[in-house]
Amino acid sequence: MTDVFRKDLFNGKVLFATGGRTGIGYKLVEQMMAHGANATILGRDAKGLAESAANLEKATGSKCLAAAADVRKPAELKAAVDATIAKFGRIDFVVCGAAGNFLAPIGGLSENAFRTVLEIDTLGTYNTLKATLPYVRETKGAYLHISATLHYKGVPFQAHVSAAKAGVDALSQVIAVEEGPRGVRSNVVAPGPIGNTEGMSRLGTPGYDARAAIPLGAMGETQDVANAAIFLFSPAASWVTGQTFVVDGGQQHMRGSGAPYPDALLDPKVAATILKGKL
Numbered sequence: 001m002t003d004v005f006r007k008d009l010f011n012g013k014v015l016f017a018t019g020g021r022t023g024i025g026y027k028l029v030e031q032m033m034a035h036g037a038n039a040t041i042l043g044r045d046a047k048g049l050a051e052s053a054a055n056l057e058k059a060t061g062s063k064c065l066a067a068a069a070d071v072r073k074p075a076e077l078k079a080a081v082d083a084t085i086a087k088f089g090r091i092d093f094v095v096c097g098a099a100g101n102f103l104a105p106i107g108g109l110s111e112n113a114f115r116t117v118l119e120i121d122t123l124g125t126y127n128t129l130k131a132t133l134p135y136v137r138e139t140k141g142a143y144l145h146i147s148a149t150l151h152y153k154g155v156p157f158q159a160h161v162s163a164a165k166a167g168v169d170a171l172s173q174v175i176a177v178e179e180g181p182r183g184v185r186s187n188v189v190a191p192g193p194i195g196n197t198e199g200m201s202r203l204g205t206p207g208y209d210a211r212a213a214i215p216l217g218a219m220g221e222t223q224d225v226a227n228a229a230i231f232l233f234s235p236a237a238s239w240v241t242g243q244t245f246v247v248d249g250g251q252q253h254m255r256g257s258g259a260p261y262p263d264a265l266l267d268p269k270v271a272a273t274i275l276k277g278k279l
């Protein structure tokens with residue numbers, strides 16, 4: 001854990017996080033709890049969620065509620081918000097982190113597959129905003145959206161996620177402007193390649209050389225994203241809203257396509273090293 005931030009920074013505050021069961025979301029929630037916040041984590045895997053909540057409580061000493069829900073279902077989200085208010089009495093911070101991803105070219109992406117990722121990422125973010133906003137207004141709280149950098153350029157096999165995350169970024173900017181006058185902030189954190197995460201194990205390209213691709217010489221850690229989140233939720237960022245905070249070791253300034261180009265698009269043997277489905 002970083003000792004840069006005060007341990008009691010978020011004492012008395014409550015975090016509501018979609019997608020906090022594993023990876024970046026888990027570390028982010030853990031660090032908010034380690035700095036005093038109580039938290040709700042939300043996801044579809046009820047058993048895994050309960051295990052993560054127990055681990056988070058043990059590691060931090062703060063309280064964690066596991067709320068099994070699908071962000072695509074507004075009624076389930078609202079029930080999770082109600083349970084949070086019943087247990088903790090308030091919501092100060094919201095992390096919109098629930099996301100779905102896999103590698104597939106447009107030719108191999110069914111209409112349902114494209115829609116599924118937009119429903120999880122973009123509509124899921126909207127549903128989360130709708131369910132939490134009345135409470136976040138009360139506390140003059142803040143939103144943080146876990147997005148990506150891939151949609152800043154064209155990236156093969158990521159049409160669905162590029163469209164979905166562009167929508168998330170846009171929603172964050174709109175809510176910053178609409179809700180700013182009520183004291184509510186909204187920012188985006190955009191992680192580059194973060195090691196030891198489900199995202200990298202699903203999406204990583206075999207042979208990816210982080211030293212050649214990232215100015216700071218290595219993949220990031222989940223802690224790097226959590227550090228940015230702590231700053232953006234803290235009073236140090238009280239005049240920061242509608243922004244995207246890229247945490248990628250400088251990768252976006254170096255980025256090629258990631259996958260071998262154009263062989264990954266044209267040669268089925270090369271594609272098979274990256275994709276589950278067909279070109």
Ligand code: COA
Nearest residue numbers: 099100101102103104108109110112113116198199276277
């Ligand atoms: N390539 C192409 N299409 C794929 C795919 C792949 N690797 N994986 C799933 N799909 C398609 C399915 O075939 C289905 O389309 P179809 O009905 O036309 O066949 C569609 O996507 C929906 O899949 P399904 O498994 O029914 O959806 P789900 O709601 O159970 O799961 C996913 C959602 C697909 C996003 C799944 O990957 C998931 O649950 N991810 C959560 C974890 C995650 O991705 N975290 C992000 C890490 S960065």
